[in-house]
Amino acid sequence: MRTLPSPARTRESEPPGRLRRDLYAAGAAAVLVTASVLAGRHIEDTRGTLFVDWPPLLASWGPHAGPGTPAAVLVAIAVVAYGPVLAARLPWRALLPVAWGTSTAWIFSLALIDGWDRGIARKLTTRYEYLQVIDRFHDIPATLRDFTQHILLDSPDNWPAHVAGHPPAATLTFVLLDRIGLGGGSWAGVWCITVGATACVAVLVTIRSLADEALARRAAPFLVLAPAAVWMGTSADAYFAAVAAWAVALLALAVTRRSPGWAGASGLLFGLTCYLSYGLTLVALIAAAVLVLGRHGVRKRPALLMPLLAGLAVVPAVFTLAGFDWWEAYHLLVTRYAQGAGGIRPYGYWVWANLACTVLVTGLATAAGLRRTGAVLVRHRTAPRAGLRLAFLVSAALLALLVADLSGMSKAETERIWLPFALWLLPACAFLTRPRSWLTAQAVLALLLNHLLLTGW
Numbered sequence: 001m002r003t004l005p006s007p008a009r010t011r012e013s014e015p016p017g018r019l020r021r022d023l024y025a026a027g028a029a030a031v032l033v034t035a036s037v038l039a040g041r042h043i044e045d046t047r048g049t050l051f052v053d054w055p056p057l058l059a060s061w062g063p064h065a066g067p068g069t070p071a072a073v074l075v076a077i078a079v080v081a082y083g084p085v086l087a088a089r090l091p092w093r094a095l096l097p098v099a100w101g102t103s104t105a106w107i108f109s110l111a112l113i114d115g116w117d118r119g120i121a122r123k124l125t126t127r128y129e130y131l132q133v134i135d136r137f138h139d140i141p142a143t144l145r146d147f148t149q150h151i152l153l154d155s156p157d158n159w160p161a162h163v164a165g166h167p168p169a170a171t172l173t174f175v176l177l178d179r180i181g182l183g184g185g186s187w188a189g190v191w192c193i194t195v196g197a198t199a200c201v202a203v204l205v206t207i208r209s210l211a212d213e214a215l216a217r218r219a220a221p222f223l224v225l226a227p228a229a230v231w232m233g234t235s236a237d238a239y240f241a242a243v244a245a246w247a248v249a250l251l252a253l254a255v256t257r258r259s260p261g262w263a264g265a266s267g268l269l270f271g272l273t274c275y276l277s278y279g280l281t282l283v284a285l286i287a288a289a290v291l292v293l294g295r296h297g298v299r300k301r302p303a304l305l306m307p308l309l310a311g312l313a314v315v316p317a318v319f320t321l322a323g324f325d326w327w328e329a330y331h332l333l334v335t336r337y338a339q340g341a342g343g344i345r346p347y348g349y350w351v352w353a354n355l356a357c358t359v360l361v362t363g364l365a366t367a368a369g370l371r372r373t374g375a376v377l378v379r380h381r382t383a384p385r386a387g388l389r390l391a392f393l394v395s396a397a398l399l400a401l402l403v404a405d406l407s408g409m410s411k412a413e414t415e416r417i418w419l420p421f422a423l424w425l426l427p428a429c430a431f432l433t434r435p436r437s438w439l440t441a442q443a444v445l446a447l448l449l450n451h452l453l454l455t456g457w
Helices: 007-013 016-046 068-089 092-121 130-137 140-145 168-179 185-196 199-210 213-224 236-257 260-274 278-293 295-300 302-321 326-339 347-362 364-378 385-406 426-431 435-452
Strands: 059-061 453-455
Touching (some): 068 092, 068 213, 068 435, 092 185, 092 199, 092 213, 130 140, 130 168, 130 185, 140 168, 168 185, 168 302, 199 213, 199 236, 199 385, 199 426, 213 364, 213 426, 213 435, 236 278, 236 295, 236 302, 260 278, 260 302, 278 326, 278 385, 302 326, 347 364, 347 385, 364 385, 364 426, 364 435, 435 453
Antiparallel strands (some): 059 453
16 A cells, blocks of 8 residues: 655645644634634523533533642653654554553543542543443343333332433443452443553554554554543543454454454454444444445455344344343433433534534644544545545544434534544644644643543533
8 A cells, every 4th residue: 555755845845835734723723622612611601401510511611730730740741852753763553552552551540640530530420421330230131121110200210311312232331340359430440541552552553554653653643642531530531442442453454464353353342333333333434434445355355244133133132032122221311311311402502512612622633633534535646545534434434423413413512422432633743733732732741630620522
């Protein structure tokens, strides 16, 4: 496959207008965020219908520092200074664990700005969260059979918001952790951060398989130093994002290596993804992009689809046989959503303010990267093949995010809910030149968000 020129060569030959257009894109994203803050503040002050203290984020103003502050600053400086060089020079097999380790350090250090208790140990123990119902899963088969009877707000012993809002595999994860002796908020938080940080590795594996290694290496520092880390520590959605990302990565390996084993494993994870979050069925759009990009491998070995479909059927079959009806639960969730804040929050604000949340999650660098992604697609006849394939993959993720937005089932809290989609927008930064400057902007945004706001859900 053709590779894009190195950042150094690109910078020398790049027309000056291209960087200016990048800055315009970043500026437009900043204006979108500013407008969402001002309009949201007005709506909340006059009508009180947003149900967030610092729109468009579910957060409150609270400047603070904590034990994670020095570590977060040091990680940011190290990645900005050495990230692009190490990503370009490390052997591939070394780059992946280094990326995972650095991402884990970044997420942990940001979370610890709020301290261990508030930043990690208590995040998954609030009245909305999964750990509130661990004791109700003493008899797992019976609880699964009865799960849908407690989704609606007016049902007896209704589930907390996050339990009701997700298929039971989400809660069962923490039930099983408790069963093996890793109970409580601390272990749950560590699980979500440690597993969630692997998502960046899955995205790198996918890019290398479908585009090329050079682009993956250029994307690596941006995946590691993502502002999304503010919400990945500590959120179950970070864990969901990792499962979905590995499902996509294994599918990419399956179609490029024509491996039935990887296809079966991918299908298994896709099935699990759908039973972790209803909205993650939209990951099918990213999976479809992988199949399109890897269509030559599928044509040469169409039998790959058999283990993929077989794996995909496993988790749904297990839950269905246990008595849980996914479709019934989803329809009840739609009703539950309308019964609560989701039925009051104005669609007309959130349909565009959600995109402002995405800017805060992915950073101004990604806004500039998405502009370049669009430019690659426009000049597809002359664009390098690897760049075109990456642009197609990123566009599929953007499409999934926009469908989720238009659905009206994601009004607010998308800084957390959309993590599984937002992570796939970050590779657009591989198209940027001057990576250290853009990485600095990413790091500063994340540090400001975590030090000025108290995020929560």
